[in-house]
Amino acid sequence: MREAAVVSQPNPLQRIPGVAIVLVLLIALFSAIAPGFLSVANLSNVLVQSTILTMLALPMTLIIMTEGLDLSMGAVLTLTSLCVAIVSLATKSMLLGLGAGLLVGAAFGFANGWLVAIVGIPPFVATLGTLGMAQGLSLIVSDGQSVVGIPHSVRDIYSATLLGVPVPIVMALVTYAAFHGLLYHTRFGTYIFALGGNREALRYAGLSPNKLLIAVYAIGGAMAGIAGLLMTARMNSGHPTAGLGLEFDAIAAVAVGGTSFERGNGWLLGTLLGVIAVGVLRNGLNLISMPSSVQVASVGVLVIVALFLDGLRSRA
Amino acid sequence: MTDISKEAMMPSRSFLSQDAIQVFYRLLAALLICAVLAVLSDSFLSLGNILNVLRQASLTFFIASGLTLVVLTAGLDLSVGANVALSACIAGTVIHKTGSPALGILTGLACGGIVGLLNGIMVTALRIPSFIATYGMLWVLNGLTYWYMAGETLHGFPAGFRQIGSGYLFGLPIPVYLLLVFLGIGTLFAQRTIWGQEIYAIGANPVAARLSGIPVARRLLLVYAVSGTMAGLASIIFLSRLNSAEADIGESLTLPAIAAVLIGGTSLFGGVGTVFGTFIGALILTLVLNGMNLLSVSANWQPLVTGIIVILAVWLDMKTRRRAQ
Numbered sequence: 001m002r003e004a005a006v007v008s009q010p011n012p013l014q015r016i017p018g019v020a021i022v023l024v025l026l027i028a029l030f031s032a033i034a035p036g037f038l039s040v041a042n043l044s045n046v047l048v049q050s051t052i053l054t055m056l057a058l059p060m061t062l063i064i065m066t067e068g069l070d071l072s073m074g075a076v077l078t079l080t081s082l083c084v085a086i087v088s089l090a091t092k093s094m095l096l097g098l099g100a101g102l103l104v105g106a107a108f109g110f111a112n113g114w115l116v117a118i119v120g121i122p123p124f125v126a127t128l129g130t131l132g133m134a135q136g137l138s139l140i141v142s143d144g145q146s147v148v149g150i151p152h153s154v155r156d157i158y159s160a161t162l163l164g165v166p167v168p169i170v171m172a173l174v175t176y177a178a179f180h181g182l183l184y185h186t187r188f189g190t191y192i193f194a195l196g197g198n199r200e201a202l203r204y205a206g207l208s209p210n211k212l213l214i215a216v217y218a219i220g221g222a223m224a225g226i227a228g229l230l231m232t233a234r235m236n237s238g239h240p241t242a243g244l245g246l247e248f249d250a251i252a253a254v255a256v257g258g259t260s261f262e263r264g265n266g267w268l269l270g271t272l273l274g275v276i277a278v279g280v281l282r283n284g285l286n287l288i289s290m291p292s293s294v295q296v297a298s299v300g301v302l303v304i305v306a307l308f309l310d311g312l313r314s315r316a
Numbered sequence: 317m318t319d320i321s322k323e324a325m326m327p328s329r330s331f332l333s334q335d336a337i338q339v340f341y342r343l344l345a346a347l348l349i350c351a352v353l354a355v356l357s358d359s360f361l362s363l364g365n366i367l368n369v370l371r372q373a374s375l376t377f378f379i380a381s382g383l384t385l386v387v388l389t390a391g392l393d394l395s396v397g398a399n400v401a402l403s404a405c406i407a408g409t410v411i412h413k414t415g416s417p418a419l420g421i422l423t424g425l426a427c428g429g430i431v432g433l434l435n436g437i438m439v440t441a442l443r444i445p446s447f448i449a450t451y452g453m454l455w456v457l458n459g460l461t462y463w464y465m466a467g468e469t470l471h472g473f474p475a476g477f478r479q480i481g482s483g484y485l486f487g488l489p490i491p492v493y494l495l496l497v498f499l500g501i502g503t504l505f506a507q508r509t510i511w512g513q514e515i516y517a518i519g520a521n522p523v524a525a526r527l528s529g530i531p532v533a534r535r536l537l538l539v540y541a542v543s544g545t546m547a548g549l550a551s552i553i554f555l556s557r558l559n560s561a562e563a564d565i566g567e568s569l570t571l572p573a574i575a576a577v578l579i580g581g582t583s584l585f586g587g588v589g590t591v592f593g594t595f596i597g598a599l600i601l602t603l604v605l606n607g608m609n610l611l612s613v614s615a616n617w618q619p620l621v622t623g624i625i626v627i628l629a630v631w632l633d634m635k636t637r638r639r640a641q
Contacts, residue, residue: 069448121630122584124392124447125574129627132571136620144616248455251448261445291466293563297459303452307444 018309019257019273022302026277030284037287044166048158050279051168052077052234052243055227056250057275058179058268059220061259064251065266066195066213068116068123070220072108073250075134077243080105080228082138084154085147085238094153097232102225108134109221113214138240147238158233168230175223180268192216196265245296252299253278255306262310278302335590338581338636342596349603357610365606367489373602374495375553377595379569380576381502382432382546384594385539387577388506389519390586391446393435393540396547396573398457401566403427403551405461408470408561417477424555425548431457432544436537454570461563471560481557491553495595498546502591515539519586571622575601578629583637601625 030037037043056073063070080101088097108130115126160167183189191212194202202209232238257274259266281302282295353360379396386393407424411417431453438449483490506512514535517525526532550569555561580597582589604625605618 071451115627119631120634121627124394124451125578125584125630126627128394128571128574129623129630132619132623132626134623136617136623139616140614140620143614245455248451251451261448291463293459293462295459297456297463300452300454300456300459304438304442304444304449304456307448307452308438308442 019270019277022256023273023277023280026280026284030280030287034284034287037284042283042287046276046279046283048166048168049283050275051172052227052230053246053249053253053275053278054172054272055175055223055230056220056246057253057257057271058175059216059223060247060250061254061257061266061268061271062179062183062192062216063123063220064254064259064261065192066216067262068213068217069127069251070109070112070217071124071127071247072112072131072134073127073220073224073247074243074245075131075138075247076105076108076221076224077227077231077246078239078241079108079134079138079141080225081231081235081242082142082147082228082238082240083225084229084232085150086141088151088154088232089147089149092151092153094151094157094229097154098226098229101228102222105225105228106218106222109218109224110214112221113217116217117210117213135244142238142240144240146240148236150232150236150238154229154233155236156233158230168234171226171230175226176268176272183266183268188212188215193265248303249278249299252303252306255303255310258310260310261307335581335588335593339590339593339596342579342581342593342600346596346600346603349600349607353603353607353610357607360607360610365610367492369599369602369606370492370495371489371557372606373595373598374489374491375550375557376569376572376576376598376602377495378498378546378550378553379573380580380594380598381498381591382543383573384502384577384580384582384589384591385506385515386446386543387519387582387584388515388586388589389536389539390522390584391439391536391539392574392584393432393450393543394447394570394574395431395435395450395453395457396543397566397568397570398454398461399428399431399544399547399566400551400554400569401563402431402457402461402464403548404555404561404565405465405470405563407548407552408473408555411473411477411555412470415474417474420477420555421552424552425545428548428551429541429545432541432547433537435544436540439540440533440536458563458566461566465561465563467563469560469562473556473559478556478559481553481555482559491557494549494553498549499591499595506591511535511538516587519588521587568619571619571626572601572605575622575626575629578626578633581633583633584630588637597629 056077060070060073083104084097084101087100088094112127112130115121116123157167162170183192191202191207195209195212199209231242235242253274254271256277257267257270259271278299281298285295285298359365379400383393383396403424406427407420410423411420435450435453438444439446480490485493506515514525514530517530518532518535522532554565576598577594578597579600580589580593582593604621608617608621
């Protein structure tokens with residue numbers, strides 16, 4: 001089993017160039033044209049702002065490795081962020097708020113997994129349906145209004161530091177370590193490779209691919225719950241459209257990071273670099289006063305180019 | 317070669333009768349919803365409301381009809397809503413700048429068609445899976461539209477142009493006539509032309525279709541271009557009906573269009589479905605949303621209900637097909 005995992009890991013030397021080149025090019029470009037880009041304050045800002053995306057892109061990597069997709073992640077993040085806001089406002093407890101976010105997120109993830117694995121609906125349509133549901137619930141629970149007056153305990157998470165390192169970055173690093181351990185050093189991780197690569201083998205090994213698939217989607221939903229806490233803390237409020245579309249940045253990071261949409265292999269470090277690349281792109285365009293619309297279009301182009309290159313590689 | 321070609325055509329022919337049954341069930345469902353709404357709400361059966369439902373359904377249908385062809389090939393076009401927004405904004409600008417509605421309409425259709433063609437190129441030449449290619453396109457178009465409009469709103473169009481979306485002819489809204497025209501064209505194209513049958517064949521079995529000599533890439537290009545052009549047409553109707561254009565008008569259009577296609581019985585796995593089914597699908601969805609409106613349910617509930625309907629529609633479709641096999 002272990003060996004199978006080692007074999008299906010992409011050769012890093014083959015992979016590093018793609019996303020690393022993109023990242024270096026973007027950094028070089030914005031160092032040249034965007035004043036203040038290379039300052040420590042700005043770079044640490046890029047990293048802190050990338051933490052929410054990291055929390056979505058890592059589970060998205062696992063989901064895409066199973067030849068799936070989760071279009072509902074941004075909408076679920078919006079909903080969990082609202083849940084965190086509403087519950088922490090009512091109970092004055094950050095932990096209860098986080099618990100509510102986790103619960104709602106995991107429930108949506110579970111529903112996604114159930115629709116994909118058991119009902120057999122193609123992932124992009126199943127999660128498009130749950131996207132609508134999460135978006136609708138966000139509007140309903142908030143009545144279309146912002147939720148303000150969040151307790152300090154929630155707000156402080158975004159601005160606090162631990163040994164000089166911002167807490168969101170600590171959370172993102174811990175998340176990365178957990179996903180790395182999960183994917184490369186546990187049986188469950190090996191099974192995830194098999195879900196994309198060879199589902200039959202799982203069945204012959206006496207495992208249930210459906211349960212594993214549900215677990216992968218549920219992890220995605222739960223992570224959206226944790227990201228919801230960060231989102232609420234960052235905005236110091238809950239807003240019914242806050243996270244909409246963020247799944248696209250996550251998909252972009254995964255695609256740029258070299259995870260294939262068709263071959264069941266994934267690379268977590270690539271996704272992390274992809275997250276930073278997306279963050280640098282948005283930050284740099286922002287610094288040269290490009291409106292957010294241009295940022296959105298640029299990320300769209302980035303995805304299409306990355307997928308095109310992926311298609312070329314898979315045929316080579 | 318001809319033998320294989322015939323075999324590839326067979327599925328679509330033999331599904332016709334089953335398609336008829338599926339459409340019949342959906343018509344029954346639509347009537348049932350009508351009956352329930354007529355009981356629950358006094359204003360449902362008023363002429364004004366019924367015309368309103370038809371006009372609303374026609375807007376969804378224009379987008380969904382082109383999308384039906386895409387789904388018939390086992391593809392998906394998630395960019396239709398964003399395409400409507402961009403086309404409407406560009407067509408609106410052209411009408412403002414030149415004062416000529418005809419030129420604006422042509423530009424809107426062309427803009428939609430070009431976007432569709434680009435989708436087709438990504439799917440065929442670049443071989444990017446359709447749902448992800450068109451999802452990328454969605455965000456590119458969104459970005460372009462917001463950048464182009466820069467927060468502005470276009471409004472105030474010539475009275476003649478506004479007739480297209482809000483005018484009446486013999487007591488019926490003009491979009492309803494357009495609906496009938498495109499329902500006819502779409503049905504004839506899909507069921508009665510070689511190209512239409514080839515589209516079914518591609519969806520049913522792309523390998524068999526290619527082996528039997530169907531130019532798969534060219535048909536796919538056509539299908540995505542048609543879907544884009546229909547989004548362009550919808551943008552014209554929107555522009556003329558709303559008498560204004562804003563960057564965000566497309567955001568709530570994609571999910572209902574996909575819902576209409578799926579409720580209408582077109583299979584996500586390709587090769588099965590009809591344009592007429594999509595019309596019924598658009599009608600059912602509009603009836604549900606209209607009913608919620610009449611029963612004064614907040615509009616905030618619409619995305620939730622549409623999402624549930626999408627999933628229910630696919631689930632029911634898969635269940636009935638599994639039983640049929």
